[in-house]
Structure formats: C-alpha cells, structure tokens
Amino acid sequence: MTRKIKATAATKATPVFSTEEKIKEAARKVFTQKGYAATRTRDIAEEAGLNLALLNYYFRSKEKLFGLIMAEKIQQFFGILQPVINNPGTSLQEKTEIIVLKYIDLLSENPDLPFFILSEIRNKPEYFSKITSRENPLTGSILVKQFHEKVPGRNPLHYLINLLAMCVFPFIMNPVLQKTGVLDEKSFKQLTKERKALIPIWTKALLDAG
Amino acid sequence: MTRKIKATAATKATPVFSTEEKIKEAARKVFTQKGYAATRTRDIAEEAGLNLALLNYYFRSKEKLFGLIMAEKIQQFFGILQPVINNPGTSLQEKTEIIVLKYIDLLSENPDLPFFILSEIRNKPEYFSKITSRENPLTGSILVKQFHEKVPGRNPLHYLINLLAMCVFPFIMNPVLQKTGVLDEKSFKQLTKERKALIPIWTKALLDAG
DNA sequence: TTTTATTTTAATCAATTGATTAATTTTTTT
DNA sequence: AAAAAAATTAATCAATTGATTAAAATAAAA
Numbered sequence: 001m002t003r004k005i006k007a008t009a010a011t012k013a014t015p016v017f018s019t020e021e022k023i024k025e026a027a028r029k030v031f032t033q034k035g036y037a038a039t040r041t042r043d044i045a046e047e048a049g050l051n052l053a054l055l056n057y058y059f060r061s062k063e064k065l066f067g068l069i070m071a072e073k074i075q076q077f078f079g080i081l082q083p084v085i086n087n088p089g090t091s092l093q094e095k096t097e098i099i100v101l102k103y104i105d106l107l108s109e110n111p112d113l114p115f116f117i118l119s120e121i122r123n124k125p126e127y128f129s130k131i132t133s134r135e136n137p138l139t140g141s142i143l144v145k146q147f148h149e150k151v152p153g154r155n156p157l158h159y160l161i162n163l164l165a166m167c168v169f170p171f172i173m174n175p176v177l178q179k180t181g182v183l184d185e186k187s188f189k190q191l192t193k194e195r196k197a198l199i200p201i202w203t204k205a206l207l208d209a210g
Numbered sequence: 211m212t213r214k215i216k217a218t219a220a221t222k223a224t225p226v227f228s229t230e231e232k233i234k235e236a237a238r239k240v241f242t243q244k245g246y247a248a249t250r251t252r253d254i255a256e257e258a259g260l261n262l263a264l265l266n267y268y269f270r271s272k273e274k275l276f277g278l279i280m281a282e283k284i285q286q287f288f289g290i291l292q293p294v295i296n297n298p299g300t301s302l303q304e305k306t307e308i309i310v311l312k313y314i315d316l317l318s319e320n321p322d323l324p325f326f327i328l329s330e331i332r333n334k335p336e337y338f339s340k341i342t343s344r345e346n347p348l349t350g351s352i353l354v355k356q357f358h359e360k361v362p363g364r365n366p367l368h369y370l371i372n373l374l375a376m377c378v379f380p381f382i383m384n385p386v387l388q389k390t391g392v393l394d395e396k397s398f399k400q401l402t403k404e405r406k407a408l409i410p411i412w413t414k415a416l417l418d419a420g
Numbered sequence: 421t422t423t424t425a426t427t428t429t430a431a432t433c434a435a436t437t438g439a440t441t442a443a444t445t446t447t448t449t450t
Numbered sequence: 451a452a453a454a455a456a457a458t459t460a461a462t463c464a465a466t467t468g469a470t471t472a473a474a475a476t477a478a479a480a
Binding site: 034035036037038115117118119121122123125128129132135136137138155157158161162164165166168169170172173175176177179180181182183191194195198201202204205206208209210 | 246248327328329332338345348368372376378379385386387389390393408411414416418419
C-alpha cells in the first residue's frame with residue numbers, strides 16, 4: 001500500500017518493448033509451459049531479464065499476473081468458437097471447415113495452449129467462471145439448429161466434442177508421441193497438415209453415419 | 211542415512227490397510243488431482259490421516275513416492291493398448307470395440323487419469339522414458355498391418371489418434387464443459403454411455419471414408 | 421517379563437519462494 | 451539546471467515446504 005503503482009499500460013507509444021510487456025511476454029511463456037504451481041516468479045524475472053521486484057511493482061502479485069495471462073489465453077482458445085456458432089451465413093459443413101482451420105492454425109503457433117487452458121481450469125477454476133457467462137452458449141444456437149436438421153435426435157455435443165477432439169487432442173498427445181518414439185517433430189507437422197484436410201471429410205462421414 | 215528404512219511392502223498379510231498403503235492411496239488421490247508441483251507432502255499426510263514424517267520414513271522423498279504412483283498410472287493408462295495391438299485373433303473392428311470399452315470403463319472409474327498422465331509427462335518426462343521402451347511399439351504390429359489392408363497409404367496414427375481422442379478427450383474436457391454450464395454430471399454420464407456404442411460405429415465410418 | 425526392534429510423533433532445520441523495503445538510478449517536469 | 455516523479459536494484463522478510471532428528475509409543479523377540 002505504501003508504494004505507488006503505475007496502473008495504466010498505455011501511457012505512451014512504447015518504442016520497442018516496455019518493461020511491462022517484457023514481463024507479460026515472459027509470463028506467457030513460463031506459465032503456459034510449466035503451469036501456475038510449477039512457475040516461480042524468479043523464473044519469469046529471469047526469462048524477462050529483469051529484476052524480480054519489477055514483477056510486483058507492475059503487477060502486484062504472481063496471482064494477478066497469472067490472471068491476466070489466463071484471461072488472454074482463454075479468449076484465444078474459446079474465441080474461435082463463439083463467432084462461428086451463431087453465424088447464420090454458413091452451413092454446418094462450412095462451420096466445420098472454419099473451426100478446423102482456425103484451431104489447427106492456432107495450435108500450430110501455440111502448441112502449449114490447450115494443455116495450459118485445461119490444466120489451469122482444473123486447478124484454478126475461479127478465473128474461468130469470471131470470464132465465461134453462466135448460461136449454456138450452445139442452446140438455441142444456429143449451429144445446434146443446423147445439426148438437428150442433419151441428425152435429428154442426437155446430442156449435438158457429440159459432434160462438437162468429436163470435432164474439437166480431432167483437432168486438439170493430437171497437440172495434447174504430441175509430447176507423449178514424441179517421447180514414445182512413435183513420432184518425430186517433422187512427422188507431427190506432416191500429420192497435422194494432413195488432418196487439416198481430413199478432419200472435415202471425417203466429420204462429414206460421422207454426421208452421415210448418424 | 212542414520213535411520214533404518216523398511217524396504218519391503220509385503221512382509222506379512224496386512225490386516226486392513228497398512229500405513230504404507232494408506233500413504234500410497236492418499237498420494238494417488240492428491241497427486242492425480244493436483245499434480246506434482248501443486249501437491250504438498252502435508253496434503254498427502256493429512257489425506258491419509260498420518261504424521262508427515264511417515265512419508266519420508268516409508269518412501270524417503272516426495273519424488274520417490276511420486277515415481278511409484280506415476281509408474282502405476284502409466285501402466286494403467288497405456289497397458290490397455292499393448293495386448294490389443296498385437297493380438298492376431300481379433301479384427302480391426304473388434305480391436306476398436308475392445309479399446310473403446312476398456313478406455314471408457316477405465317476413465318469412468320478414474321476420470322483424472324488421462325490428465326494426470328499428460329500433465330506429468332510434460333513436466334517430468336524422466337519417469338516416462340524409464341518405463342517405456344525406446345523403439346516405436348507400432349511399427350510392424352498386427353494392428354498396423356490390419357489397418358493398411360483396410361486403408362492403404364494412410365498413416366495409421368490418424369486412426370489411433372482419432373480413436374483415443376474420441377474416448378479420452380471428453381474426460382479431459384469434462385471440467386470445462388461443467389464449468390461453462392454446457393453439461394452437468396448426469397448428462398456427462400449419459401453422453402459417455404452413448405459414446406461407448408457410438409465410437410465403434412463412427413470409427414468404422416472414418417475407416418470407410420478413408 | 422525383559423530386551424530389542426519397529427513404528428509413530430512433535431519439534432525443528434534449511435532451502436525456497438512470493439513479496440516488501442529502502443536506497444539508487446533514470447526519466448520527466450518545471 | 452534543479453526538482454519531482456518514475457523505474458530499477460540489492461537486500462531482506464515472513465511464510466511455506468520437504469526433510470530430518472531425537473524422543474516416545476508400540477510391537478516383536480528373547
């Protein structure tokens with residue numbers, strides 16, 4: 001309470017990277033790689049090449065800093081679905097294709113993202129409940145309507161779970177696959193590229209099969 | 211080094227639950243729920259209703275105790291695949307059905323298992339490399355052979371990833387689904403039950419689609 | 421029962437970790 | 451240039467945590 005904290009991040013056009021942004025970037029990297037519990041504030045400071053006290057100077061606490069990163073990552077991960085689900089201008093098949101492309105591109109750039117999200121929602125659900133709304137974002141959506149036209153009487157969650165599973169699961173499993181010698185990095189990239197084209201085809205087959 | 215440690219677990223037929231087994235059971239619960247980093251030895255001691263020093267008396271260190279649980283869990287999770295993959299007496303479709311049944315039953319009993327495995331392989335890969343062999347367990351397997359007969363020219367990993375994804379991913383996502391209000395516990399149970407029958411059908415459709 | 425070995429406990433240690441403080445340096449304002 | 455504000459640093463604190471110790475309690479062996 002004694003120390004004054006600079007509250008605003010956008011006081012001026014920062015030339016290259018402000019100290020604040022350096023810390024955030026380091027925090028993104030370390031938190032997503034190791035998770036909250038295994039991350040020490042000293043890891044972040046070292047990664048940023050800055051004095052430890054600056055973390056608290058700019059963000060007050062590890063917890064607060066984590067909250068920022070977490071909100072960012074949740075938005076990154078779930079932000080893809082929201083605009084697609086209620087778009088009346090695209091068919092179910094088109095929606096599928098968009099979701100597959102967006103997720104595989106996102107995860108190719110951020111392979112640690114899904115694991116981080118899942119991990120921290122488990123351990124620190126409070127950040128999640130604050131961000132997402134309380135009601136079911138699926139009920140009454142265009143996507144659900146389109147799904148019911150195609151496959152009446154089946155729970156549309158099966159479709160959505162399968163779609164996300166096929167996109168996301170390989171990235172979650174990748175470390176395991178590499179460590180078991182089932183796959184190397186190059187093969188994984190190739191596999192991912194193939195799946196970009198295959199998952200929409202497979203999803204169509206799943207819908208046709210009921 | 212000064213203190214004598216009782217090395218063997220099976221010195222006699224333990225009447226109900228030995229102190230050693232109580233610690234292990236508590237460790238299973240806390241480690242799988244919170245992960246290695248977020249688990250304090252005091253959590254385990256409290257969960258077991260025992261004095262903290264007994265952990266070190268029986269298992270020397272948190273690390274060693276974790277190693278035991280980790281090996282157990284890896285075997286539990288991957289032990290399902292091994293016997294199926296090289297069974298010449300079952301068709302690909304039968305293999306699919308067996309894998310689906312075994313995994314969904316296993317995960318219904320141990321919903322935290324897949325996440326724990328994936329999580330700790332990331333953070334502490336040393337335990338994993340020790341247990342699994344170095345060579346690719348898939349190359350030359352019966353399953354791969356059968357897959358190539360059915361779908362020539364496609365990487366069989368797609369099949370295996372999709373199969374595991376459809377089985378395992380719902381359990382990984384379950385906490386998220388519940389917290390977003392998309393699903394309650396009862397609906398998840400129902401969904402899981404449905405998938406037990408549906409995944410083999412879907413997998414067949416995937417294979418037929420190529 | 422007496423002696424010995426084993427198990428359990430309470431107290432404590434040393435290292436780690438998130439956070440704070442007071443001093444110093446740098447930047448901005450006047 | 452002088453003064454004020456902001457940013458940075460080194461040192462340190464208090465709480466937590468994994469582990470140890472020595473004593474006490476319990477069980478086993480003689």
